[in-house]
Every structure is written in structure tokens, then in C-alpha cells.
Amino acid sequence: xxxxxxxxxxxxxxxxxxxxxxxxxxxxxxxxxxxxxxxxxxxxxxxxxxxxxxxxxxxxxxxxxxxxxxxxxxxxxxxxxxxxxxxxxxxxxxxxxxxxxxxxxxxxxxxxxxxxxxxxxxxxxxxxxxxxxxxxxxxxxxxxxxxxxxxxxxxxxxxxxxxxxxxxxxxxxxxxxxxxxxxxxxxxxxx
Amino acid sequence: xxxxxxxxxxxxxxxxxxxxxxxxxxxxxxxxxxxxxxxxxxxxxxxxxxxxxxxxxxxxxxxxxxxxxxxxxxxxxxxxxxxxxxxxxxxxxxxxxxxxxxxxxxxxxxxxxxxxxxxxxxxxxxxxxxxxxxxxxxxxxxxxxxxxxxxxxxxxxxxxxxxxxxxxxxxxxxxxxxxxxxxxxxxxxxxxxxxxxxxxxxxxxxxxxxxxxxxxxxxxxxxxxxxxxx
Numbered sequence: 061x062x063x064x065x066x067x068x069x070x071x072x073x074x075x076x077x078x079x080x081x082x083x084x085x086x087x088x089x090x091x092x093x094x095x096x097x098x099x100x101x102x103x104x105x106x107x108x109x110x111x112x113x114x115x116x117x118x119x120x121x122x123x124x125x126x127x128x129x130x131x132x133x134x135x136x137x138x139x140x141x142x143x144x145x146x147x148x149x150x151x152x153x154x155x156x157x158x159x160x161x162x163x164x165x166x167x168x169x170x171x172x173x174x175x176x177x178x179x180x181x182x183x184x185x186x187x188x189x190x191x192x193x194x195x196x197x198x199x200x201x202x203x204x205x206x207x208x209x210x211x212x213x214x215x216x217x218x219x220x221x222x223x224x225x226x227x228x229x230x231x232x233x234x235x236x237x238x239x240x241x242x243x244x245x246x247x248x249x250x251x
Numbered sequence: 252x253x254x255x256x257x258x259x260x261x262x263x264x265x266x267x268x269x270x271x272x273x274x275x276x277x278x279x280x281x282x283x284x285x286x287x288x289x290x291x292x293x294x295x296x297x298x299x300x301x302x303x304x305x306x307x308x309x310x311x312x313x314x315x316x317x318x319x320x321x322x323x324x325x326x327x328x329x330x331x332x333x334x335x336x337x338x339x340x341x342x343x344x345x346x347x348x349x350x351x352x353x354x355x356x357x358x359x360x361x362x363x364x365x366x367x368x369x370x371x372x373x374x375x376x377x378x379x380x381x382x383x384x385x386x387x388x389x390x391x392x393x394x395x396x397x398x399x400x401x402x403x404x405x406x407x408x409x410x411x412x413x414x415x416x417x418x419x420x421x422x423x424x425x426x427x428x429x430x431x432x433x434x435x436x437x438x439x440x441x442x443x444x445x446x447x448x449x450x451x452x453x454x455x456x457x458x459x460x461x462x463x464x465x466x467x468x469x470x471x472x473x474x475x476x477x478x479x480x481x
Contacts, residue, residue, distance in 0.1 A: 087373070094315060099307055106299035114287035117269040120303050127311055162272045168285050170284060189292040211265065212289040218262075236261065237254055237282065244281035 071164070089140045096126065097143055105151060108175070111189065112155055112168040122158055126151045141176075148172045196246050204239035211236060257282055264290045273291040301422030378467065378474040387411065387473055392427055392445060400477040402464055403427065403434060405445040413466040413475045420458040434461070 091097045105126055110119040130150050134143065152170040161165045197205040197213075203225070210221040222232035256273040264286055275283060291297055315357045349424050370401035381395035387406045394403050394416060401416040401424060416434070423438035433450055441452040447461030465476035 080385060094311070095308070098311060102304055102307070103299055106303075107297050110299075111291040112287065113388075114264045114290035115270060116267040116300070118298075120307075123299070123303075124307050124310070127307065128314065131311060131314055144461075162270075163275050163280075165275065165280060168287060172359055189288070189297075189375050190294060193289055193292040208289060211261070212286075213293070215265065233254065233258055237257060240261070240282035240285045241278060242255075243287035243289070248281075 090137060091140060091143060094131070097130055100140075101147055102127070105147060106169065108151065109155065112170065113158070120160070122151075124153055125154045129154065145172070145176050148175050192250070194218065196250070199246055200239060200242055203235060204242055207232065207235050208239050208243060260285050262360075267296075301417060301424070305422050376476050376478045378469070379477050380472040380474050381413075382473040384468050384471045384473055390432070392432070393473075394427060395475065397475070397477045400464065400475065401478065402475065403445070404473050404475065405464060407446060411466050411468060411473055412446055413464040414443075414445070414461040415464065417461075418443075418458070419461060420454060427460075 102123065106119055106123045109122045109126075111115070113119050113122065127148060130147055134146055138146070147169065149172050152172050155168070155170055156166055159168070193213075197209055197236065199205075200208070206225060207221055209215040210224055211218070216224065218232050218236070219229060221236075222229045225232065225235075227235070256271075256275070257279050260270045260273075260283055262268075276431050315477065379397045379400075381397065381402075382393040382404055387393055387404060389406050389408060391403050392403055395401070395413075396416075402413050403416055403425075404411060404413045414434075417423070418425055418436040418438065418441060420439055420441055423436050425434040425436055425443065427433075428435050428442070430446055434445065436442065438456060439452070441451045441454065441458055443461050447463060449457055449460060452458060467474050467476075
């Protein structure tokens with residue numbers, strides 16, 4: 061984990077410089093110390109990682125990896141905007157190498173430019189994800205929507221979902237699989 | 252397409268476990284993306300655990316000592332360890348309350364006397380309504396959650412108080428015991444009175460009392476002074 065993060069960093073250096081110059085005029089505020097950098101960014105970064113990997117252990121590891129990788133190179137004299145851009149760029153690289161390591165392909169990614177451009181004071185709690193998902197489920201064929209609703213929104217086990225829908229366990233598995241692929245198509249279309 | 256592996260991936264997400272390595276094809280990858288988005292849309296799941304935030308902060312604090320002389324490193328580790336024993340609860344509460352502790356406070360852990368009740372007053376903050384005064388009659392307790400703070404407001408014989416809802420041990424969220432007037436930590440079974448004092452604990456060291464938050468009543472509403480959302 062460490063090694064990949066540092067390897068990742070060496071590739072970032074050039075990119076970082078461009079972001080740093082790009083942002084210098086935007087925000088002149090600085091953080092008093094590392095602790096402030098950490099506290100101001102940890103929740104945001106964790107939420108971003110969680111939204112990309114969907115499980116807590118990976119989100120925690122990747123968040124930690126970003127901070128560890130950024131710890132050395134980052135100067136606390138950098139402006140708030142620079143620090144955030146740097147953390148985001150590090151996060152993008154850390155996430156990409158996580159996917160390559162585990163699945164040999166990138167399942168999700170971080171769009172640094174879009175994140176940097178998004179309003180800085182958005183409270184991290186505020187997310188349109190729940191609404192988006194509700195809409196997607198509503199658009200799916202009824203049984204597809206139902207099984208995903210049961211599994212992901214109501215935390216039913218596969219067995220419970222099968223019982224609730226009055227189908228066999230193996231049918232529930234197949235249905236879930238198809239529903240996910242259909243949902244993926246809808247999500248892709250709505251992006 | 253690899254149904255079994257994909258199913259295992261979905262199960263791992265739903266149980267908050269680390270999904271296993273496999274070689275997905277393009278269809279699998281699509282389904283994985285959908286599963287991640289569905290999973291991540293749950294607001295309760297998307298929040299970092301307070302213990303994680305505290306632990307990582309401590310680790311980073313220790314890592315930061317790495318550039319200094321061996322003596323300093325040792326000193327900083329010593330401090331870090333003491334910080335684990337005494338400071339973590341405070342730090343956890345501070346993180347939840349959005350209060351930024353000065354690094355100096357952390358590094359000179361020996362000067363802090365823990366166990367002194369702390370009033371958490373953010374430098375920048377706003378009064379947030381958390382309950383209707385009419386609902387908070389004598390002896391009533393109401394949990395509240397603002398963007399940055401979790402806690403309980405209590406009507407203690409006509410005086411309204413607010414305490415942090417985060418255990419001072421490792422930052423777990425406290426639960427109100429409705430029959431006994433106390434707040435209980437589900438993680439290590441510590442319990443606190445409604446004004447924040449430790450009633451029982453099974454830890455080697457007594458955890459500090461819960462910090463109080465500034466509270467006022469205005470226009471029939473109970474309001475708590477909380478830091479801006481981070």
C-alpha cells in the first residue's frame with residue numbers, strides 16, 4: 061500500500077505544479093498546521109472514497125493512504141485551494157492503483173477538475189445520491205427495482221429478498237445480477 | 252460474465268467487508284459500478300467512523316515525528332501514546348464538534364489535566380435549533396444532530412443543558428437509556444449521566460466526562476451553538 065502510494069506520487073509531481081499555479085490566485089487562505097489540514101479534509105475525502113468503492117474497509121484504507129502519501133510532500137504554507145487540489149490529485153492516483161491492483165481495471169475514478177471546480181463549502185453531508193438512486197430504481201422494471209430496493213435500501217439478505225418476492229434463491233441471484241446491469245445502463249445514461 | 256464472483260462482491264459491499272480480488276469483464280464492471288453507487292447512496296453508511304478519524308489522526312501525528320532527531324521521535328511517540336490514553340476522547344469529541352485543536356495542545360499532552368469537564372465553544376459557529384422548548388419538559392432528554400455536532404439536550408429541573416453525544420473513550424455514538432436516566436456507549440459499556448459525568452465504565456482508566464455545549468432558549472426553541480459544517 062505504502063509503496064504504491066509513493067510510486068503514485070512521483071507521477072503526480074508535474075501535474076501538481078500546474079494545479080498549484082492554476083489555483084494560486086483563487087484562494088490565499090492557508091491552514092495553520094497539518095492537523096488543520098487533516099480535520100478539514102478527512103471527512104470529505106472519506107466520503108469521496110466511500111462513494112467510489114462502496115465499502116468501509118477499503119474507503120478507510122484509501123483515505124489513510126492519501127493522507128500518508130501527502131504527508132511528506134505537502135507544505136502547510138500552501139493555500140487551502142492548493143492543499144485540496146493536491147489531496148484530490150493524490151486521491152485520484154491512489155484510487156486508480158487500488159482498482160488496478162484488485163481488478164486489473166478501473167471501476168470508478170475521481171475527476172479532479174470537476175471536484176476542484178465544485179463549490180468549496182458544500183457541506184459533505186449534502187448529496188443528491190439518495191435521490192438519484194430513488195429515481196433509478198423507479199425507472200427500472202418493477203421486479204428489478206424491487207430486488208435492489210430490498211437488498212440495498214432495506215438491507216435484506218438474498219434469502220429474505222427471495223422470500224419477500226416469492227422466488228427461489230437462485231432466481232433471486234440472477235434477478236439481482238440482471239437488475240444491477242440494467243441499473244448500470246440507466247446510471248450511465250443519466251450522467 | 253462471472254456471476255458467483257460478482258455476487259460475492261455485492262455481498263461484501265452490503266456487509267461492509269473488503270471485496271475479494273477477481274478478474275471482472277466489462278459487464279461485471281458495470282454491475283459493480285451500479286452496486287457501489289447503490290451502496291454509497293445510503294447517508295448513514297457514507298459517514299466516516301469517529302474512531303477511524305481519531306486513529307488515523309494519531310497515526311499521522313506519529314508519522315510526522317519521523318523527520319526529527321531520534322530523541323524527538325521518541326518524545327513524540329511518548330506523547331502520542333499518552334495522547335492515546337488521555338487525549339483521544341477529547342480529540343474524538345473535537346472532531347465531531349468540528350473544533351480544531353491546536354497542534355500545541357496535542358504535543359504537550361502532559362500539561363492537560365484530563366477529566367476536567369470541558370465546555371466546547373467553537374470559534375466560529377451558529378445557533379442551531381435542536382428541539383421545541385415545549386417538547387423538552389422537566390426531566391426530558393432529546394437527542395440532536397446538526398451538520399457538525401451530535402449530542403443530547405436535557406431539561407434538568409428547569410435548566411436546559413446540552414452535552415456531546417460522543418463517547419470520550421473512542422468516539423462511539425452514545426445511546427440514551429430511556430428507563431435509567433443515562434447515556435450509554437455501545438462499544439465498551441461506559442455510561443454517563445445526563446450532565447455528562449461518568450457513571451460506570453469497564454476501562455482501565457476512567458474516561459473524561461462529556462463536554463458541554465452552549466445552549467439557549469429562544470422563541471420557544473432550544474438552540475445549541477455549533478461549529479459550521481466542515
